[in-house]
Amino acid sequence: MGENKRAVLFAARSQNALHRLLDTLPVFAGDDRVHRCFTLVPGSEFSADALRALERAGGRVLPWAEAVGRTFALILAASPKGDLQALHGPRVLLPHGAGFNKSVPGEGTEDSASGLDPAHLLLPDGTPLATRCLLSHPGQIARLAPAGPAVTARATVVGDPLLERFLESQDHRDRYRAALGTGARTLVVLFSTWGPESLIGRRPGLPAELAAALPHDEYQLALVLHPNERARRGTLDLDEYLEPARRAGLVLPAAHEEWASVAVAADVLITDHGSAALYPAALDRPLLGAYDGGRELLPGTPMAGLLAHVPRLAPDLPGAQAASLVAAALRDHRPGSSRALTEPAFAEQGQALDRLRETVYDLLDLAPPAHPVLPRLLPDPAPAPLAPAAFAVRVEDDGGVLRVLRHPAHLVPPAPAHHVAAEVGTAHRRFTRGAGLLHRRAGGHPGAPTEPADEWTLRILADHPGGRRSAAVVVSATHCLLRPRSGPLLSLRITPHGAERRAPVVDPVPVLSAVHAALLDGEAVTRLRLVCAVGTYAVEVRTARATAAEAATAV
Structure with a gap:
């Protein structure tokens, strides 16, 4: 590689983390001085799906054994977990979701947000794992305090690259709805994270119940499912579980990009405590909360604040009553109210890719390209299933x-x-x-x-x-x-x-x-x-x- 070339390694531990890394690619667009390659960080139960996602992305994939034997000008990762310290080069950590809302029981420090856990941010000798910790909001810096001042000093607020894609794509909403065949119907999108406290973990019958209760000519239903849940269930098991709802017309968008297009097209959201719903909420979509409490959602986080201020879909509510709550959420929505609830999660709106490019090119010791950095528009979603026969x-x-x-x-x-x-x-x-x-x-x-x-x-x-x-x-x-x-x-x-x-x-x-x-x-x-x-x-x-x-x- 020539002396002006810089090798940038995208280190992904899961499919979701890979998707967040792919959202950063526009900052390097058009720059032949940057050589992009990917590696799979071992140790995750979802690594097999991450590898398939890497192959679909089409980037050059380095085996882990080769990656740890090389030195890179920059290493980008969207999770501090795994053996990242074995990689050589400046490490930059991005969030793998919006807001650092969840704690994963049994992993790292009790009640510490996944992604901000000192157990993962500090090396065994107490030095910080990352050269830079990139955050989406200034309020997140204080949450790094348990990791110590050395980590806090390396925090930089750049905003959220995925939100930039939502903001840039919102004018394509009619196009996405046309692709889905939504028409004048109300598009209701369910958001489910993964794990035992997720929406489909606790309310597995809800997709089919809503598909039965919502009149077909007035409503369209979609389910945005966390990639980890897809990996945990497997394609066949997931297809069989969702078959009744899918035969009723349920849209199940792909885990990369397409789910975001469907979220932009949505009229109303039903969400558990996963962070994905924060993105369409930032576009001011009405919400219903469907999280029944537990150990995972951390108090004081953006999702906790959002769920505390939106109408709640109580557990075991009959489908017909749930359908009436959907109509009420649309009717009672106050313009700007959902967007206001997402402000603690997102800063630098409209500027996140510029801030990110400034940071990484400083670490690369290169002048950034002269052309502006543009978020990539979300793709058209695949057509919805055919109507029931x-x-x-x-x-x-x-x-x-x-x-x-x-x-x-x-x-x-x-x-x-x-x-x-x-x-x-x-x-x-x-x-x-x-x-x-x-x-x-x-x-x-x-x-x-x-x-x-x-x-x-x-x-x-x-x-x-x-x-x-x-x-x-x-x-x-x-x-x-x-x-x-x-x-x-x-x-x-x-x-x-x-x-x-x-x-x-x-x-x-x-x-x-x-x-x-x-x-x-x-x-x-x-x-x-x-x-x-x-x-x-x-x-x-x-x-x-x-x-x-x-x-x-x-x-």
């Missing part, structure tokens, strides 16, 4: 407007259903056998034989005898065909209602449920006009006997 549907008359409330049929709905609506060819037979509305989308099964809608609806009703059923075809977002058991094939035209003439079109399937319910209530079959509310939008639907051309629509 079968819904338990309740239709309520709200002053002449038929309000459609749909809940996943495979979960226990909060109230008795009017009927089940099931997609033929996609839903399980146990739901199609008892469905009142059997539907499919024209062209929805590419490669399958087609038949005219008139014949398909007759055949489906014949295949499902008994009961007052309807069979329907979604031709487009504004046109459907529906045949009640005892009536002709009807053509349905859907338009926005009243002042919402320019509103986005809604999913026509719940509109079909409204028409099916109206027909069962004795409404005129061929000349029906009604207003239907789906989520936050109202549409008008008119029925007429299908023309010969409409009846011939290929299904």
Whole structure:
């Protein structure tokens, strides 16, 4: 390596620590004088997942045995744990979360914050482990006092690089919601840390309970899960545990970056004592606390302060009541209140990468690049799972407007259903056998034989005898065909209602449920006009006997 080159080692002990180190990369962007390499610090039960994350990052990975045999111009780590003293070069410690809120029982000093524990910040001879301890807020310097004045003297407040990405990406919120297919729905994001006191450790049924209780057309649900919990459970076990909620549409974003995009897109947060929720709270999202107390959360920390001042989701609260608290959190939120609660965690907002670059380039004895350092925008999240293929549907008359409330049929709905609506060819037979509305989308099964809608609806009703059923075809977002058991094939035209003439079109399937319910209530079959509310939008639907051309629509 040339004499002007500087080797910088990113030393990661866990997947979460690696992600925090990756957030610092923009400070070195465009600088060919810096040679970046990574190593896995041994000793963590989550090291296998950290190694896979290192490989995904695409950086040059040095085996630990090679790393300890070399000298580096700078060593960056986001955890003081492990055998960091074996590495040679100036060591810089960054936080691996926001606020130093938790103590991990059985590790280091009792009741000491993970990341600030003197047992890890001091070497056996009493000298500091790190050349610099980088902090996100001046209030954290006093919390270093138990480690002694030598450690405190090496503390530097630079802010939080991950928060910079949140701040920079907040204008992309609509883009992230479009990627998730959120639409006008309220996005509720659960935040769970890892360990026995975590949200899913204590309330494992909450994701499925909320998925059952929140009307599908009004709410979307996501779960942000700590990387350590993913590693502890393993992919298969996690998938099986979350399968009912995932089949209901639960979004489970990836542990690196994507979770942050979903958090930016959120409307309301439900969080335990993990620090991840502090980031969207700094964007002023409403919160509900779901931490039931224990040994891990330290008093006087940012998360303790936040949880003390937000509404609480009590344990064992039925899903329907939990859903009402979500609505209340949105309704009662005071602008600026969540952001104010995060002020003890974050300083240097908008300047953190500049402060970080000044610090590390001083240690490298290099002049920083002339170009400005820019936080990297968060990526678009992956699309949400497909909507359930079968819904338990309740239709309520709200002053002449038929309000459609749909809940996943495979979960226990909060109230008795009017009927089940099931997609033929996609839903399980146990739901199609008892469905009142059997539907499919024209062209929805590419490669399958087609038949005219008139014949398909007759055949489906014949295949499902008994009961007052309807069979329907979604031709487009504004046109459907529906045949009640005892009536002709009807053509349905859907338009926005009243002042919402320019509103986005809604999913026509719940509109079909409204028409099916109206027909069962004795409404005129061929000349029906009604207003239907789906989520936050109202549409008008008119029925007429299908023309010969409409009846011939290929299904």
